[in-house]
Amino acid sequence: MKKEIYVVGAALLNDNRILAAKRKNNRTLGGMWEFPGGKIKENETPQEALKRELEEEFSDKIIIGPQAAVTADYEYSFGRVHLTVYYAKLLTQNFNLVAHSQICWVRSSELRSLEWPPVDWPIIEKIAQTDLRRVNFDD
Numbered sequence: 001m002k003k004e005i006y007v008v009g010a011a012l013l014n015d016n017r018i019l020a021a022k023r024k025n026n027r028t029l030g031g032m033w034e035f036p037g038g039k040i041k042e043n044e045t046p047q048e049a050l051k052r053e054l055e056e057e058f059s060d061k062i063i064i065g066p067q068a069a070v071t072a073d074y075e076y077s078f079g080r081v082h083l084t085v086y087y088a089k090l091l092t093q094n095f096n097l098v099a100h101s102q103i104c105w106v107r108s109s110e111l112r113s114l115e116w117p118p119v120d121w122p123i124i125e126k127i128a129q130t131d132l133r134r135v136n137f138d139d
């Protein structure tokens with residue numbers, strides 16, 4: 001049976017743009033653009049995992065808003081990834097990159113022109129169709 005891999009990512013918002021992060025070349029799916037985040041550990045909620053990953057990957061703190069799209073699944077050679085993405089905002093902007101070679105703030109209309117891993121595409125599609133000014137962080 002395939003390994004089930006539960007992953008959480010942040011669609012970081014600023015000024016109507018979304019942050020895309022390019023995975024370092026030496027990593028799985030190297031060179032592809034992704035939502036910063038990573039694997040959820042057994043005793044973590046997705047939100048706890050997302051905060052921890054942003055601390056590890058960027059040395060940054062975030063606040064987490066609503067889920068951006070339904071969880072997407074894709075069967076890679078190394079296992080089946082279940083990706084859940086939340087809208088989030090940065091409280092700090094250190095961007096101390098350890099897992100990524102670049103970051104980029106993109107408009108929703110530009111999201112489709114980047115190279116994303118297969119599991120991300122339904123989520124990219126949903127975000128591209130969303131009015132980002134309406135994403136609510138008040139709850």
Ligand SMILES: Nc1nc2c([nH]c(=O)n2[C@H]2C[C@H](O)[C@@H](COP(=O)(O)OP(=O)(O)OP(=O)(O)O)O2)c(=O)[nH]1
Binds near residue numbers: 118120
């Ligand atoms: N963070 C994140 N991971 C994604 C996205 N899309 C996608 O397929 N993934 C995959 C890549 C990885 O296999 C997994 C996330 O794991 P990870 O980034 O914590 O760790 P990794 O497997 O790269 O770690 P490593 O052992 O290769 O260093 O999910 C995405 O948009 N964001």
